[in-house]
Amino acid sequence: MEESKPKLKLAIYWASACGGCCVSVLDVHEKLFDVIAAADLVFWPIALDIKYKDVEGMPDKHIDLTLFNGAVRNSENEHMAKLLRAKSKILVAYGSCSHLGGIPGLANFSTKEELLRRVFIETESVINPDKVLPLPEYEVKEGILNLPEFYNDVRSLSQVTEVDYFIPGCPPQTERLLEVFTAIVTGAELPPKGSVIGADIKTQCDECIRNKSENKRIKKFYRPWEIEDDGVSCFMEQGVICMGPATRAGCGYRCIKGNAPCRGCYGPPPGVADPGAKMMSAIAGIIDEKEPEEIRRVLEDVVDPAGSFYRFSLPVSLIRRKLV
Amino acid sequence: MEFKPRIVAFLCNWCSYTGADLAGTSRMEYKANVRAIRVMCSGRIEPTFVLKAFINGADGVLVCGCHPGDCHYQEGNYRCLRRFLLLQKYTKQMGLETERLKLEWISASEGKQFAELVNSFTETITELGPCKIKETMKVLM
Numbered sequence: 047m048e049e050s051k052p053k054l055k056l057a058i059y060w061a062s063a064c065g066g067c068c069v070s071v072l073d074v075h076e077k078l079f080d081v082i083a084a085a086d087l088v089f090w091p092i093a094l095d096i097k098y099k100d101v102e103g104m105p106d107k108h109i110d111l112t113l114f115n116g117a118v119r120n121s122e123n124e125h126m127a128k129l130l131r132a133k134s135k136i137l138v139a140y141g142s143c144s145h146l147g148g149i150p151g152l153a154n155f156s157t158k159e160e161l162l163r164r165v166f167i168e169t170e171s172v173i174n175p176d177k178v179l180p181l182p183e184y185e186v187k188e189g190i191l192n193l194p195e196f197y198n199d200v201r202s203l204s205q206v207t208e209v210d211y212f213i214p215g216c217p218p219q220t221e222r223l224l225e226v227f228t229a230i231v232t233g234a235e236l237p238p239k240g241s242v243i244g245a246d247i248k249t250q251c252d253e254c255i256r257n258k259s260e261n262k263r264i265k266k267f268y269r270p271w272e273i274e275d276d277g278v279s280c281f282m283e284q285g286v287i288c289m290g291p292a293t294r295a296g297c298g299y300r301c302i303k304g305n306a307p308c309r310g311c312y313g314p315p316p317g318v319a320d321p322g323a324k325m326m327s328a329i330a331g332i333i334d335e336k337e338p339e340e341i342r343r344v345l346e347d348v349v350d351p352a353g354s355f356y357r358f359s360l361p362v363s364l365i366r367r368k369l370v
Numbered sequence: 371m372e373f374k375p376r377i378v379a380f381l382c383n384w385c386s387y388t389g390a391d392l393a394g395t396s397r398m399e400y401k402a403n404v405r406a407i408r409v410m411c412s413g414r415i416e417p418t419f420v421l422k423a424f425i426n427g428a429d430g431v432l433v434c435g436c437h438p439g440d441c442h443y444q445e446g447n448y449r450c451l452r453r454f455l456l457l458q459k460y461t462k463q464m465g466l467e468t469e470r471l472k473l474e475w476i477s478a479s480e481g482k483q484f485a486e487l488v489n490s491f492t493e494t495i496t497e498l499g500p501c502k503i504k505e506t507m508k509v510l511m
Contacts, residue, residue, distance in 0.1 A: 322460070326453060365503065
């Protein structure tokens, strides 16, 4: 009997995130009715007024599925990651930030001290003559006030707690989320724990909609705004850096269809330890110069290799932060 | 305790490894800090290999291939050179001293040059001290 089947308990949480992942869930549009027919939302800060203490009060493994988006950047994020792990049967790292560290992970190019100094003291619009910095604990006459502790390193969800599945993307493509959700609701056989789901196993380039040739010889790289894109041929062949060679497919070529090169949000394909290192191999392979000075000249156009090649993946890459 | 640097050397099969072998068979002495890894061609050396060497505790990485124009596979050492220059730019951004990563061309007849290279590179790394990468990666906070 369909009616007596217990509804799935679903939770969605944002940690260090921009909110785009939560919006991508809302992008299911009218399919939302199918989702709420099959699942009860028990926790979703962007949409429901349910407090942390309500989650803390739930029995362990009470939630069937938690979509956790956002990186782990402070003690509040870490607390919620561990709490939701304990309360959930399936914990999914949803989106680039919880999968790879994402855009907030770029903070690993700086230290905690550098960031606090820049934001609270040096920023042009800040007036802070006493150089007051946020403190995790502050005593006033009414008692002690607390703020979450700001960490030195940004971490991905799996660097903090055990994760069952990863759904990549910035944000994940909503259609792929529905596929995953349907699979869980219908009780279909799920892939082994730790798998990346809702994405392909090939690279972007494998089935790219743009025309590729063997003519990959580059004497100059261009930023996208410096060149008139012909709209049909491979970005790399035109000298525009595209993360396609080192990025997992499955996004539906959203950026490429919008005439923008891939930025790498779906992360590395299976078996790749470090997407940026693969990208360096790919880029170096197409430079059509042999003399060191000439190669250096071409590489001057690759202005920020670390920031471009690890835009979404710095905290999970081999060198996951700037050395201190 | 005296600091003994750990150096990983990626040597191509046709020139540089043979060159290192020549240094051995000619009974030349050179510093024992180098761990040689033979690859078929310097073009095979991926940036991932170098980064993994550092992550796993190398204080310096040496990449050696055939002289330009001499590659057994015609183009491999040029690929190596391009990757190396890009990788160097990246590791510098990450705060790794540029001296810790070195590219040199060693032919099969250059046993003496290989021995000298190992000695001078070991000296450079000894002066720099231990690489901080392993320590930095250990701490998550």
